[in-house]
Amino acid sequence: MTRDIKRPVPFGRAARAVFDLALEGMVWSRRSLLMVVLVGLPVLVAVAYRVGVAARLTASLTPFALYGDLVVFVYLRNILPLVALFYATALVADEVEGKTLTYLLTRPVPRPAILAGKFAAYAATTLSLALPAVLVTFFVLLTRSTGMSLGAGAPDLFRDLGVLALALLAYGALFTLMGVLLKRPLIPGLLFLYLWELLANLPGYLPRLTLTAYLRSLVRHRPADEGLAEIFGEVLPALLCLEVLAAVVVVCLAAAAWIFSTREYVMDQ
């Protein structure tokens, strides 16, 4: 293959090469161990529920209602945003802290391709860990022995998987931007998740400034909310939700790529 040394390596090839380099490090990291624990928690809840049912304990929730609660309150509202926060803010920060960014920045590749490859590795890692956990939760709760039909729940399952994947992408893009913009993005990220995102429970247009409102509107489960959310919870049109979430992904990644391309990274000795 002839290389054109007057130009950087094409974007797609460069991003793929970065993806391959980044993937192994991401999958076999301590962060992934933490993620397995996090995404495994709802599975444990589901197993405990099944054990309780088998022991003929009285359950106040049906299996499907519990599954809906786990999807909306646990995966969508807490676990996946946290997973996105821990992974995506570290996409560049880890390389800076480990001083390995120099190796990537001294290759003939466009800098946005480095970010794209790393984001793709993030998406592959988190999706391949989170979605199977949701599947297992679903199957543990909704089997014949619990009196529920798997077939009846399947459309919801596929929809849930799609929304959860979108959540990982949207939060991931936002936190990638925070990661390249801020030196210490974890605290601002947590504040965003647990203060700003509470706006989703307020009346009027304020919920539209949160990701939660759009993601929550896309799932069919409507678990009983508490407090303000119970009073003001609004379901936004699905098309609007998809458009906004797609825009968040594109705009945040584009901004992150621009910042990453123009910023100097000084690796202290």
Place this chain on the structure above:
Amino acid sequence: MSATIEFVRASRWYGPVIALNDVSTTLGPGVTGLLGPNGAGKSTFLKLCAGQLAPSQGEVKVLGIPSWGAPELFHRVGLCPEADAFWDQLTGLQFLTGLLRLTGYDEAECRQRAENALHAVALLDAKDRKIGGYSKGMRQRVKLAQALAHEPEVLLLDEPVSGMDPVNRRRVVDLVKKMGREGRTVVVSSHILHEVEAMTRRVLLIHNGRILAEGDVREIRDLMDEHPHTVALRARDPRALAGAVVGLPHVLSLTFGTDGEWVTVQTAKPDELYGNLAAAAEQAGVTEMYSPDENLESVFRYLVAR
């Protein structure tokens, strides 16, 4: 000499700290030693060459192209950074092939080039071991291998032999000299004079962000010979030792350490001092001797003061 690296009134500062100050110089093919004490601005000089930093003022060009914001330059430039940093979970071969893929080679060529580079630094036998399990010297060598695997025209090496054992140090020195002979522009930074001397006679002296001198390393040696040397001696009877050396014509000053065991002698001719010292040392029972001047810092201080 055609210039492959060109600094035109280049300065670089980090906030209020000036790391490189109004530097103008050109470097051409062959090996050039970038010599200076820690914190002199050597790494900043190399980072400017490698497009890791933009000059705050002035211009830095490599192969005729401004180095900042020109990724295509890295087809022809290799950097061996100083930091001991790796993706430790990768093997030596994976590390090199991964980076070569980023340089645009196909799989087969990546592997071939990676193996050639690992062979050049004597790491082929360890190619399938994880870098996390490499010794410090092996890590230094694999870092060097990634810089030269794509056979760059310009090679920037930041303290490349630090932490290496003498055999591998020799190997790397030979490799650097060979690359210089092949017509590549090799810039090697170090704060140890004899390390640089082993690779080249052409040096660039840098101190406090300024180019202090550039030229043949022998000139630096001559300057060092004019520089008053300090020799510290520990003796059982330091006063007897002082009495023996104080009459020597080239001894400039003599001080006693506070612990009563050390004598510090300043001399204009260290070789003569060492020659005359044998008998006195035996009588006074000298147990330890070293020269605090055996580092570049004192030479630079001396040069700056001249």
